[in-house]
């Protein structure tokens with residue numbers, strides 16, 4: 001067996017060193033080595049988006065990344081989205097718009113939405129649908145998810161405006 | 168997944184050395200969006216995976232008066248985020264925007280798309296249309312191959328064991344020219360092309376006559392195809408519906424599509440004609456009214 005190797009990386013703001021096998025995917029290491037099971041496995045071939053995490057700020061499917069590739073990277077998973085005990089506005093919007101049923105797709109959708117709103121704080125419905133095309137949901141029929149995404153955008157804008165007023 | 172070792176060299180020479188250390192047992196890894204699933208399925212069984220993303224030459228993205236240099240490992244999202252490239256090499260950007268969804272585009276490279284050599288690869292027809300050349304490094308030094316000669320069959324290409332694709336070199340965009348890539352799929356996004364077409368049309372200064380054209384087809388043969396006669400037949404003609412329809416018929420003649428769940432031969436041949444005409448029309452529009 002190929003030797004296990006040490007990978008230095010940052011996950012949700014914390015620098016860590018991981019011992020992993022070259023053949024392990026980032027998804028496997030997150031779930032099985034680190035117990036970060038919020039990141040879900042759907043297809044394991046890149047099609048469903050359930051395993052989406054942010055790598056250096058950009059969404060990638062962690063089932064198609066080798067853990068070794070995370071050397072020096074900054075990773076963000078669903079576990080890092082809520083701040084302290086407070087849900088992120090995106091999470092709140094998903095809850096209030098009933099944008100999930102079984103919930104397997106939800107962490108992936110939330111990570112992609114986070115990246116979308118960073119790149120494009122005020123997306124149209126069409127832009128949101130295209131951006132999220134790599135995330136599949138077998139339960140909701142997508143409408144409520146898209147409503148939650150557009151609602152999150154408004155919540156974030158409102159939160160930013162409130163912050164600006166206070167400062 | 169089957170066991171393998173991993174290495175991330177920082178120079179082309181080192182990558183070539185690693186790939187040749189144990190013949191046949193090394194595999195380059197770019198974005199991994201094809202390779203990692205192929206490793207999981209056992210389609211490739213390398214002893215060593217050589218991650219080429221830390222090699223500076225493979226990350227070059229340089230637009231200048233001499234043309235475009237596109238490093239083999241540059242992901243699609245970097246290509247379409249560059250406004251200069253979108254203007255000069257529109258067909259390439261059309262391709263980069265439709266390979267998978269955002270998660271795939273953040274990893275998938277045009278180099279990997281070419282080296283994977285699928286008949287329906289979405290960037291290859293654009294590379295052919297834009298006249299790109301593949302720069303290849305191996306133990307014997309470097310060589311250059313025009314992209315239309317790169318793929319030799321489904322999943323097969325001119326790379327010898329242990330060679331790496333370093334970059335794709337594009338000539339400067341000719342004056343008064345426009346390019347476009349489009350595919351037919353039954354959905355709006357995230358699907359494999361049933362038929363696809365990339366083209367470049369160069370007009371004369373008046374904008375009323377075609378000086379030269381390059382048309383390439385995807386998913387209608389064992390490799391992406393350069394429609395040589397359809398292309399050269401356009402030179403000197405005025406871009407009327409009749410002229411473009413003639414080119415579409417000439418392109419249809421070289422298509423050798425197969426029947427599969429995505430479409431029958433007859434359907435694919437028909438769609439080839441329709442797409443060639445539409446893509447040429449868009450190229451003419453873009454040549455006349457640059458973005």
Ligand SMILES: Cc1cc2nc3c(=O)[nH]c(=O)nc-3n(C[C@H](O)[C@H](O)[C@H](O)COP(=O)(O)OP(=O)(O)OC[C@H]3O[C@@H](n4cnc5c(N)ncnc54)[C@H](O)[C@@H]3O)c2cc1C
Nearest residue numbers: 046197198199200201202267275276279280282288289332
């Ligand atoms: C969900 C999903 C959707 C997709 N959608 C599309 C689509 O719409 N259109 C499309 O065309 N493709 C699509 N693909 C396929 C894939 O994303 C593309 O082919 C992509 O461009 C491959 O690039 P990569 O950098 O990920 O290559 P990798 O997977 O890293 O490599 C692909 C192959 O090329 C070899 N290779 C890579 N770089 C080099 C090099 N520099 N020198 C020598 N050999 C090299 C590798 O060894 C491997 O055999 C999709 C894949 C997934 C998972």
Ligand code: FES
Nearest residue numbers: 042043044049063
């Ligand atoms: S589990 Fe990674 S995309 Fe489906």
Ligand code: FES
Nearest residue numbers: 101102137138139
């Ligand atoms: S809520 Fe079940 S897959 Fe989306």
